Amino acid sequence: xxxxxxxCVFCGSSEGKSPxxxxxxxxxxxxxxxxxxxxxxxxxxxxxxxxxxRAVDGAGAKVTGVIPHSLMQRELSGExxxxxxxxxGMHDRKAKMASLADGFIxxxxxxxTMEEVLEALTWVQLGIQSKPVGILNTNHYYDALIAMIDTGxxxxxxxEKHRDIYCVSDTVTGLLDKMEQHTPxxxxxxxxxxxxx
Amino acid sequence: xxxxxxxCVFCGSSEGKSPxxxxxxxxxxxxxxxxxxxxxxxxxxxxxxxxxxRAVDGAGAKVTGVIPHSLMQRELSGExxxxxxxxxGMHDRKAKMASLADGFIxxxxxxxTMEEVLEALTWVQLGIQSKPVGILNTNHYYDALIAMIDTGxxxxxxxEKHRDIYCVSDTVTGLLDKMEQHTPxxxxxxxxxxxxx
Ligand SMILES: [Mg+2]
Numbered sequence: 001x002x003x004x005x006x007x008c009v010f011c012g013s014s015e016g017k018s019p020x021x022x023x024x025x026x027x028x029x030x031x032x033x034x035x036x037x038x039x040x041x042x043x044x045x046x047x048x049x050x051x052x053x054r055a056v057d058g059a060g061a062k063v064t065g066v067i068p069h070s071l072m073q074r075e076l077s078g079e080x081x082x083x084x085x086x087x088x089g090m091h092d093r094k095a096k097m098a099s100l101a102d103g104f105i106x107x108x109x110x111x112x113t114m115e116e117v118l119e120a121l122t123w124v125q126l127g128i129q130s131k132p133v134g135i136l137n138t139n140h141y142y143d144a145l146i147a148m149i150d151t152g153x154x155x156x157x158x159x160e161k162h163r164d165i166y167c168v169s170d171t172v173t174g175l176l177d178k179m180e181q182h183t184p185x186x187x188x189x190x191x192x193x194x195x196x197x
Numbered sequence: 198x199x200x201x202x203x204x205c206v207f208c209g210s211s212e213g214k215s216p217x218x219x220x221x222x223x224x225x226x227x228x229x230x231x232x233x234x235x236x237x238x239x240x241x242x243x244x245x246x247x248x249x250x251r252a253v254d255g256a257g258a259k260v261t262g263v264i265p266h267s268l269m270q271r272e273l274s275g276e277x278x279x280x281x282x283x284x285x286g287m288h289d290r291k292a293k294m295a296s297l298a299d300g301f302i303x304x305x306x307x308x309x310t311m312e313e314v315l316e317a318l319t320w321v322q323l324g325i326q327s328k329p330v331g332i333l334n335t336n337h338y339y340d341a342l343i344a345m346i347d348t349g350x351x352x353x354x355x356x357e358k359h360r361d362i363y364c365v366s367d368t369v370t371g372l373l374d375k376m377e378q379h380t381p382x383x384x385x386x387x388x389x390x391x392x393x394x
Contacts, residue, residue, distance in 0.1 A: 012354040014353055014354050014356075015353070016352050016353045016354055017351070017352050017353035018352065021352070090323075090325075091288045091292075108352065108354055109349075109354050110322070110349050110354040110355040110356075110359075111315055111318045111319045111322050111346075111349070111355060111359070112319045112322070112323075113354070114315050114345065114349070115312055115315035115316045115318075115319050118308055118311050118312035118315060119312045119316070121308045121312075122308045122309045122312050125307070125308050125309070126287075126309075128287075139352070141348060141352060142345075143348075144341050144342075144344035144345035144347075144348050145341075145342075145345045147341040147344070148311065148339075148341035148342045148345060149308075150341075151338060151340075151341050152306075152307050152308070152311070154214070155213050155214050155215065155218070155305065155336070155338060156211055156212070156213045156214035157209040157211050157213055157305055157306050157307040157310070158307040158308060159211075159307075162307075162308070
């Protein structure tokens with residue numbers, strides 16, 4: 001039994017232009033189930049998101065989708081996967097997903113997904129939470145985001161002690177193994193309680 | 198009189214390793230005041246943030262800082278600039294800043310700043326708001342973030358119609374002029390009301 005009971009995965013509601021995105025999302029779903037880890041996710045049934053959730057569900061592990069009422073029409077195509085938790089808005093959705101999960105993984109996605117992974121990292125930096133945050137760098141998708149973080153470090157806007165607050169790998173097992181081992185860098189001060197996020 | 202009464206600026210509480218970051222923040226502050234635009238910002242008195250706020254205040258325009266109680270100790274160095282609005286938490290801070298401002302600008306900053314600008318873009322994409330979002334690309338700081346967005350477009354995770362939802366320039370006047378002219382791309386559907394954000 002590993003350290004994770006549930007992982008929250010951020011990802012796009014598109015499939016992406018290469019089949020590799022859906023393939024690796026399925027691989028992640030199967031590996032989560034194999035390790036006995038439940039999925040918490042944005043609740044959609046389309047794109048990378050739907051492929052991931054169906055893979056976890058199909059392999060017999062629990063899926064919990066967290067979705068604002070108002071987005072149901074947009075991100076569900078009739079079919080709900082696993083258990084659905086409906087929230088009032090986007091912020092309640094993120095707070096709910098964060099409270100349910102023991103860690104966060106970003107798969108490829110658009111503005112919303114990029115924002116979600118950076119928000120999880122901001123929370124670690126501020127000491128709101130210290131759960132592992134992993135980036136699955138399928139097809140080098142997130143190279144530029146990692147370069148952006150490196151720019152922040154080089155130019156003095158991100159502190160050296162906050163360099164290693166995320167894990168990155170281009171393979172599913174590589175990422176999960178890193179996250180299992182991850183410890184938050186020493187010296188992170190807690191400034192905010194979870195209620196203040 | 199331009200279209201903006203107040204602009205919300207996201208930026209770091211560090212100074213950055215090159216003096217150009219503080220210099221351009223001051224230039225932005227002076228130009229906002231010259232155009233009769235008030236500043237809404239994160240309320241800190243240190244780093245790029247403090248330099249910007251002091252420049253607006255010193256040039257005679259109104260400054261409103263919005264800060265969670267819990268971050269006051271961290272981001273204020275005793276001296277408050279302009280009017281301070283205290284919020285319960287990080288989300289209330291962002292909602293308050295968004296409601297006060299007619300548009301958003303990102304100056305260089307760390308995880309939190311990157312998250313804030315991507316959240317503003319996510320809101321535009323979801324139709325929660327249609328206020329202009331500008332990136333001041335001082336010293337090419339945000340080249341990698343723009344490359345990340347381009348990757349999203351190229352790989353099919355960001356739709357073509359959402360390409361032009363932000364403005365970018367490496368000069369203060371260039372950015373403000375673009376934002377004055379900016380119209381949201383046609384065909385953006387509103388899915389969420391502001392209360393649902
Ligand atoms: Mg956010």
